[in-house]
Amino acid sequence: MERFPFDHAEVVAVAEAACGRALRLREVTSRRGAVVWDVTGPEGRVAVKVGSGDGEAAVSREAAVLQELDVPDHLVASGRGTDNSWLVTRWFEGPSTWDAFARFRESGTGRTEGIETAAELCEAVATTLHDRGWVHGDLHPDHGIHTSGGVRLIDLAWTWREGLRPPPVTGVGIDHFVPPELALRGAGDLPLAGGAAADVYTLAATVWTCATGCRPLDYAAAGITPERLTSDQLRARIAAGRIPLRTEEPWPELQSVLRQVLLSGPHDRPSARDLAHSLIRLAS
Ligand SMILES: Nc1ncnc2c1ncn2[C@@H]1O[C@H](COP(=O)(O)OP(=O)(O)OP(=O)(O)O)[C@@H](O)[C@H]1O
Ligand SMILES: [Mg+2]
Incomplete structure (x- = not known):
């Protein structure tokens, strides 16, 4: 051994x-x-x-x-x-959300499966966490595993609920996927509803990334080179909220649903379950 x-x-x-x-x-x-x-x-x-x-x-x-x-x-x-x-x-057997979208990214086919994948990820966040008063805090394309028995969420190091908060530091989560309202705060500084709304932004950014192959923010259009900035500097720019979304549209209908979420403030975002329902409607 x-x-x-x-x-x-x-x-x-x-x-x-x-x-x-x-x-x-x-x-x-x-x-x-x-x-x-x-x-x-x-x-x-x-x-x-x-x-x-x-x-x-x-x-x-x-x-x-x-x-x-x-x-x-x-x-x-x-x-x-x-x-x-x-x-x-x-060990959870199955593709990550990123892998589950490979067919669409590579050949532009498999839209129905892609929508189902995205919706089941959102539904898993609702059922496993938000319905029970928990927030994931670090969703991204590798943290959902799509098994034959449903989506399993992994990497729960920053997951929290009232009374079991993450350390009140910034730096939790991937810079590119944090919503503006969280970029300069610690996740533990948010109320629970704010944490769930931040998860929904990150879910939308995750699905956008998996479907398009690119993270949603158009740094070049804002004159930013993320690799040249520290995490704190990049987050300060994200917090200012003036970085537009990328304009390539390999999947306009899906991106339209996600764009609304990414451009909404935390109080206007749908719940994770509502986002799942909006995605499923795209398939019909
Ligand atoms: N239970 C599991 N079932 C299947 N794959 C897993 C499992 N746990 C971890 N992995 C794989 O290992 C990778 C790393 O796991 P995880 O994200 O928990 O670690 P990490 O070191 O905290 O990563 P990060 O850099 O995202 O913080 C995952 O992206 C996944 O590919
Ligand atoms: Mg991880």
Whole structure:
């Protein structure tokens, strides 16, 4: 068996209990102090996420969220090592939202499937989180996995509800996907309804990106080169709210629905479920 490169006895025991012995490990990502492995055995498959250094607090926060949120068949176990925190979740089989739109991006076909994909992502955010008083806080094209049993939302390190707020810092979420009203604030400074409205903006930006292959804001038109700015500088420009949306229109009907969301203030945005319904109407 390959070895996890950290103090691993407890994690291996958990993974073996879930997957059987003779585990196979594949490192999926390693960034910002968190490493994710795809772990497979004869009886199952799990995701193992270990945070150390800067990533330790985020992974232990995600474990606390998963325990509180208690989504069926999601968290297997979590704990702390000497200098890390870890969590083991079920492995969700299926394409990410980004992958699910590959056919449309590459050939312009598969619109019905694309709309269903987008709508089921929005509906999952409504059902799993917003209906229950939770906010995701870090939605993006890789954080929805479209399984045969529905969409599973992953990477819940910044997910919160009243009483279990994210740290009141900016920098949560991807700069390009934060709504103007959140760009200069910490997600924890928002009221719950404001957090849900921010998720809806990010959902629209996510679907736009998956469908068009480009993030929605037209930085060039605003004279901005994001790569030359720090995150704080870019967020200050986003907060000012004067960056237009990109004008390429590979899918005008879909982009028209998303554009309305992206140009709305937080109080005028639809709910995630209403957005799902507007998307589904495009298919009929
Ligand atoms: N339970 C799971 N099932 C399937 N794939 C998963 C699962 N957990 C993680 N992954 C894969 O690993 C990737 C990284 O996981 P995750 O987003 O939780 O980690 P991260 O290090 O916090 O990433 P980010 O850079 O977005 O903060 C995901 O985009 C996905 O491809
Ligand atoms: Mg992630």
